[in-house]
Amino acid sequence: MDEKQHLYLVDGSAYIFRAYHRLPPLTNPAGTPVGAVYGYTTMLWKLAEDLHKADGPTHLAVILDKAGTSFRNDLYDQYKANRPPPPEDLVPQFPLIRDATRAFSLACIEEDALEADDLIASYARAATLRGWDVTIVSSDKDLMQLVGKCGTGGGCVDMLDTMKNLRIDVPEVVEKFGVPPEKVGDVLALMGDSVDNVPGIRGIGPKTATKLIQEHGDLESALAAAPSMKPGKLRESLIEQADMARLSRVLVQLKEDCALPIPIEDFALGQIPREPLAAFLEEHGFTSLLRRLDDGKGSPGPKTQLNPAKPENQAAAPASPQGGNRQPLPSWPAPDLSAYACVQSMSELQQWIARAFAARVVAVDTETSALDAMRADLVGVSLALGPNDACYIPLGHGGSDMFAEKPVQVDRAEALAALKPLLESDAVLKVGQNIKYDLNILARHGIMVAPIDDTMVMSFCLDAGRGEVGVAGHGMDELSERHLLHATMKFKDLCGTGKKAISFAEVPLADATRYAAEDADVTWRLHRLFQPRLVEEGGMRVYQKVDRPLVPVVAMMERNGIKVDRERLAGLSSEFATQIARLEGVIHEAAGMAFTIGSPKQLGEVLFDKLGYKGGKKGKTGQYSTDQSVLEGLAAQGAEVATLVLEWRQLSKLKSTYTDALQAAINPDTGRVHTSYSLVGAQTGRLSSNEPNLQNIPIRTEIGRQIRDAFVAEPGNVLLAADYSQIELRLAAHMADVPALKEAFAAGEDIHARTAMEMFGTVDRDTRGRAKTINFAILYGISRWGLGGRLGVSADEAQAMIDRYFERFPGIQRYIHETLESVRECGYSETLFGRKTWFPRIGSKNQAERQGSERAAINAPIQGTSADIIKRAMARMMPALAEAGLGHVKMLLQVHDELVFELPEGDVAAARPVIERVMATAAEPAVKLTVPLGVEIGTGLSWGAAH
DNA sequence: GAGGTCACG
């Protein structure tokens, strides 16, 4: 008949304490801490996966402690008396443990006046008597007394420690206690238990207790033998505290005859139903588990941070121009620069590290000798654990002046070795302001910092667009002044500027401590402010789902860098130089005088005053405009000089910005060019690239394209470029719900040709080009004058085209109207993933300003959604490649709708479909698009050849 | 430091 029954008894209460201390302080979309719940959920998941395995559970119940006292308190009023209250952020998780258990449709047992251990012992006994095997899921040492117990029916007990993935049977117990399980109670009675406040015998620890029981067999024999022992402390303790030991023996004895509230048959496991489990996983943002549930595959996935899954439909917060300060400041003391510690010994450092482990959240900042994360040397590290509770650890001060005395510092390698476990611990959240920089600095020292939060990125998810025009608005100095009403020390005041500037390594320790520790302190405080705001204001979703996972990915791309062919660039530079010199001569001759061609002012005067060409002045500065369109106009009039100047400008631009600058940007250590991406640079959520900017390498002209050929792969490798095709138009078709455009994309049509057909009834080079212009005009927020100017038609004609467009593509006009209405009402626009961009000037009385904001507001959801999608693709890319055995493929660059990789030529065939799939499905499962995302992939020995 | 110009998506 029946196969062997196997009952799993899960010690839930003990588990969540361990999970709490082992996992980072995660929160669910509602802001409730759920780190321990997550750990608990994954543990149940693992057990459920064993369901059909040979030794897996046929029956399972979770046993929980119920708050209150037990019979042991009647025996000993001090029992568990000195147990500290559970941590504040664990308390709200207790009820969620029951929810989680119910979500798995599992039984959950708790009884007043009974401890979980006693219920477990009683159930274990009942089951073994019936001949069932029992596995106790716990690592509690008290429960080890039960291991190996076999009932008359033939069932036996073992234990399973899911965290260490360890089976505990009799040999393991013997290894731990030196005695078999039935003697464990005697050992425990002697050694006591400080956590439960079981007294034991003072002065006797595990070693002595084990030895005594090994020698004498059991507690009573050991106590009886005491008078004949050799005189000493041990003998006296045993005699004097014999009663305490006997009391302890009773306290540690498990009660095996409790009434069983639910019969064991009721614990039978079936297939775990999808609901209510899916709803629970979704509610708490356990999306990786949710995905596995839907995949129906059980392999443990990557540990993911939590993501909200709910759309944000809360009422919009009133728009405030600066953002932030609506809530009162917490009652923190103002930053006190004299309160910070300078850590100059390993023992002090060890104390800070221990306290950081206990605090579980630590703000971290690194100080370096320069701003380039790929070249700078580490000079020091600062940590903050709370307001004014911060320190600076100098590691590389002094040294440039060989006569000056070097300040006392801990050895850098030793300090980093001590910091590494903290910085890499899953259980401690590391908070930084622009932590990507610190990630890169520390990665160069072999430390892979995780998990992280970034206050700069958090600020961006809250307040993008809110700062003054042209100001990034997410720098620490600004955030401190805006949110903490505190002016930070300025780097300039410490190190100076320009030629007189000194390295941070030369700053005296006292000043360096004040500056560096203040940064960490401020970062810690900002984190405390932003965390609840992200939840309340609905920014958590995009932060956790899109931006935070991207930080380490972008850091890695920056470290990867890309190889450029220096000789090729140098060749182009000298070619360009020759041409420029030749053109200069010709231009000066044509002008009849020598002048600075690169000066728009001088050029304007030469063209319009001296040579007498017709052209308008421009506004405020009273200066002639000489930009490309003006010069092209002159050239069309037959002005030879204009043509020459255009050519000169192109070559000067290419030489100074690219062929010269890129050679200088090659890192001497790596031989590659490492850009730096800003995650908060563009209001819409796009990345930006700087020093050097690798997002504007020429491609549109043949002469500029040669520069792309200088971006190359290492020998044996190729570059692979993967582009989203027309992603913004596709998103516009989806978001505005335009049937004709959606059909065209679904059918894989040439979208500009389709537009031309709809607009003009015919497709040729001319109408397709005009249609393309109109399509872009739509994305950018259209005006009749703007479109007319671009197409070279009157505003009235342009308006007629716009009307026709709206007619042929219904949905667009509605989208524009609804977007603007919503922005006027809420103050911000939103992407499909919930990224907000604020438009404080949408209601401006200045028409130009207001209309500018309106155009930007029409564009932001589209451009921003596109940015969200490629960011999601980037975050998923390396895990997906690694799963396909392609973990060595390097992701190098992102250019808004393009990703560039470097990989061995032989791996192209394998990598191509993975990259294609990750990019094409990047919106899922959060957003279901009604248009396909097209991805085009090319490879070659150079970036130019990969297109 | 501002303004003009132009490289990219």
Add this chain to the structure above:
DNA sequence: GACGTACGTGACCTCT
């Protein structure tokens, strides 16, 4: 009646 006319960036140059 004038405004100034496409969205988003960053780098380089000149001139104050």
